[in-house]
Amino acid sequence: MFHGFFAERIAELEGVPEVDFRDELRRVLRSRLLSRNCSAAKIADLFSMHRRTLSRRLSAEGTGFRSVVEEVRFEIARQMVAGTVMPFAQIGAALDYSEASAFTRAFRRWSGQTPTTWRAQSRRA
Numbered sequence: 344m345f346h347g348f349f350a351e352r353i354a355e356l357e358g359v360p361e362v363d364f365r366d367e368l369r370r371v372l373r374s375r376l377l378s379r380n381c382s383a384a385k386i387a388d389l390f391s392m393h394r395r396t397l398s399r400r401l402s403a404e405g406t407g408f409r410s411v412v413e414e415v416r417f418e419i420a421r422q423m424v425a426g427t428v429m430p431f432a433q434i435g436a437a438l439d440y441s442e443a444s445a446f447t448r449a450f451r452r453w454s455g456q457t458p459t460t461w462r463a464q465s466r467r468a
Contacts, residue, residue, distance in 0.1 A: 365404050365411060372415040379439050383408045417453040424450070424458045425465035431458045 371389060375381040386408075387397040401407055416438050423434045435446025450458045 369415055377437055424462050
């Protein structure tokens, strides 16, 4: 009786594609980044693992925690710059930058453009 049930359940689980850890981390970071509650140790706790284990898993995928955080920050920044009229100082503050100029430098590093240019181009598109 139980053997048949477990055999079916195992077959179901084997058919489910494995969730990419980096994608799961990005999902969690998107929800935590704006609340400034996204240190490596806190995120690792959410995944029920040690911070070093988190680092090892990301290293095995060829990336690091800070790199993934920066990817998510850029993703959020692009959406906020293009999709809102929010001042860049507020966007920068929401993304935990100390000054608008620090946010502008980061945005230029990510995209090769200033937030002002990005917003203007997105309005034209």
